Structure formats: structure tokens, C-alpha cells
Amino acid sequence: MITRRTLLRGASGVAALSSCAGLTPLLQAWQTGGARPDPRLIVRSRTPQDLETPVSLLTDWITPNDLFFVRSHLPTATVAPAGWTLTIKGSVERPLTLRLEDLRALPQTTMAVTLECAGNGRAFFEPPVAGVQWQKGAVGNARWTGVRLAEVLKRAGVRTTGQFVLLDGADRSVGNVPDFLRTLPMAKAAHPDTLLAFEMNGAPLPVSHGFPLRAIVPGWEGAYWVKWLTTVDVLDAQHDGFFVQTAYRYPTQPVVPGAVVPANEMEPLSGLTVKSLIVTPGDGGALPAGRLRVAGFAWTGDGEIARVDVSRDGGASWQRTSLGRERERYAWRSFEYQWRGIPAGAYTVMARATDSRGRTQTESPQWNPSGYLWNAPDRVSVAVGIPAAPTGTTAAAKLELPADDADTALVRQKCLGCHDADLIAQQRLNDAGWSREIDKMTRWGASLADDERRRLLGYLVRHFAPR
């Protein structure tokens, strides 16, 4: 029988072998835990599993579990509930080991909270940046049920020296790829709204969303919401792992687009920014003459949505929308506006949210090396009373490696032991950008002779340079 461990060993070993054919289907069957993702989701990457929700499906205030975007850095962990426990350790008086039923016996809380990946909208940055090329749908809103992390920490008795809470999930890395470990500063960990959730919209957490337990960190970007939780480790000092020290960092000062920013000029991300999403009309749609109804959602990382304005003339004039009845502190708010009797024509519809802290959406969000926190006013094109015009958005290219290139075999051999080709083919980087990615992958276990590195870089720049 193939256990997860032997399969993982096989997976990491394969990067060094001459062929990985045959591994990929096996890796996929295992990583999805047998459950097929909803075919309506946009596949950004099969392994690790990165699925985006098409905007047209984000019609409801609550995003259904099947349609909720998925972002995972490593192969999905499939956890058997019987053997699973949560360990609370580190700078605590009483280390604890809790089973799911122990957690369920604690006082429970349910909250609707919007979850957004910090990289949502990364695809819109110019010049392009490395990473999963999310457009608009790495966001959703769900009702999460669980217990307060503060309650669990109180039972363990945090020592006065405890500064950070390290969260570790059951997902394990392939090769030398760093493990996904994240820390919360103590104030956020001990905040009464930070939860350990076992239910999503009234059902047990789906495997892709962290079964059996994940963190809910209201207002903060998705990477803090660790899935498949197994360990809560109270630390006296900040952790030194890649996903704490290097990833999820943002320049302390505005930088020139395309710049390489030194590590000491970056700081950790935490709160989300203010943002809106137009769901209706759909981009490139056509409507009968007369009316134009605009509706969607707006959210912010801190405070609440104060107003959402919409424009149908590309931002020259704005109308204030009415906000929806459903209103919870950390959940997105729906907005709606309707024009009547407008002339037939082509319109550029925009939405711009403002929060209670006075923050609003600006035309060019600050470029940053990892493409986080994109929040330009949302914009769609719509034809009213005339045939739909081509939107200029080209159909998504097929995310495959070109078959007619002599170096494709090398790329397969060196790269596809840890991830699928789609992860490469969606990115558009220049020579320096691809070079940095190759360096990272070399640190993470890809072994490349000088000449192989040269060929790999040439190949990536040849096929996947900025358009």
C-alpha cells in the first residue's frame, strides 16, 4: 500500500529522476483526497491546489463551500479525524492535546467572515510579478463555526514571555520546499474574534479548506488562516521560517514598479485593504436597452464599509449605491445601484468602496514585488441595447508547456516533481524574474548543472515573457 509518507518520499525523490511521468496523476488523486473540485472553478494550479471562483458565481452574500476559492502552497493534507489531535505547546504552563470532541465541547462561536488571499488581483500588476496569477475571485464569504483561540490559550496558560503563536498544519512540503508555518502576534491570537473553526457554512470543513480545523483571522489576509491545524506553539520570539520572514511581506515605503526590494525594507502584511467587486453586470455582457443595474460586494480589513460609489462613464461621475441589509463586522457588504432610461451604448462600469477609516480605492495600487493587495476600483464593460463588443480580454491561454521545444523534457524533469506545468505557464516574467524563480527552486531542491540552468532560463524567457 502506498502511504502518504512513502508517496511524499517518492514525490521529492522524483525531481532528481529522469522522468516523473506517472507520478502526477497519483499525486493529484491523493492530494484532492478523492473529492473532485467543482468543475466551474478556474484551475490556476492543480498541484498544489489553487482554484479561483469565477466572479459570475459570487452572487450570494454567503459563498457556497463548493464554489469557495482554494489556495494551498503544498499538496493538500487529508487528515483522518480519528487519529487527529491539536497540540498546544511552547511557552505555556500546561501543554494540551485536544481531540476534536474536546474542542467541540468548548463554548462555540459562529461568525460570517470574508476571506481573501493577499495575492487576489496579482495578475493586474504591471510589470507582472511571480506567483499564482489570481484575477478577481480569490475571495469569498462564509459562516465559520469554532472556538476562540483565546479560550484554548487560556486553558494552556500562556507564559508572560509568549509573543507569537505559531500555527502549523498537517500539509507537508515536497523536497526542500519550506513547510507552511505562520505566526500571529499575541494580541491578534488572543483577540476574542480569532477562531479555530471546524465548520464552514454549517458543514464540517471541506478537505480543501482545512478539515478538520483551521484558523479564522478576521480582517487579516488569507495566509494567516492556517488549514489542517495540528499545532499551536507559543513562541517567545518571532519564527525564522520562509513563510514568516520572506513571503507575505510588503515594502515599508512606496517602490518603483519592477524594483527589487531589500528584505530590511519590507514588513509583514496583516490587514486587508478596502476593495469592491462588481458581480452584475458581468464583464463583456450585453443588456436590453433602458436599465443598468450594478451590484456586488465590498469589504475592508479594518473598520466597516462606509459607502460604495459606482460610475458608468469610466470614473468621470459617480453615484452613491445603497448597501445591503446583511451586515456583520467582518463580512463583506452587498451594494446596488440602478440607472434607468439611459441611452443605448457601451459603458465602462466601475465601483469604488470607502471604509469608515476614510480609505478608498485608487487607480494604481502600490506595485510590490509579490503583487499583494491589488485594490484598484473594479471595472467591467457592458453593452446596453446594442450587441456586446469584444472586451479585449483574450480567452485564457491553455496552461501547458510547448510540445515543440527541445528543452521541454528538461523542464518536465526538473520542475514537475513538485508542481504542475500550469503554475509555470500562467506566469509572465522577464529574464531577471525567471532567474529569481530558478534560484528559489534550486534552494528548494531542484538540482541544476550550469548548462541546464541556462537552458531552463532560456526556455522560460522564450515562452513566458511579459506579453
Ligand SMILES: Nc1nc2c(c(=O)[nH]1)N[C@H]1C(S)=C(S)[C@@H](COP(=O)(O)O)O[C@H]1N2
Ligand atoms: N496549512 C495551510 N494553510 C493555509 C495555506 C496553506 O498552503 N497551507 N494557504 C493559506 C492561504 S495563502 C490562503 S489565501 C488561505 C486560503 O484558504 P482557502 O483555501 O480555504 O480559500 O489558506 C491559508 N491557509
Ligand SMILES: [Mo]
Ligand atoms: Mo493567500
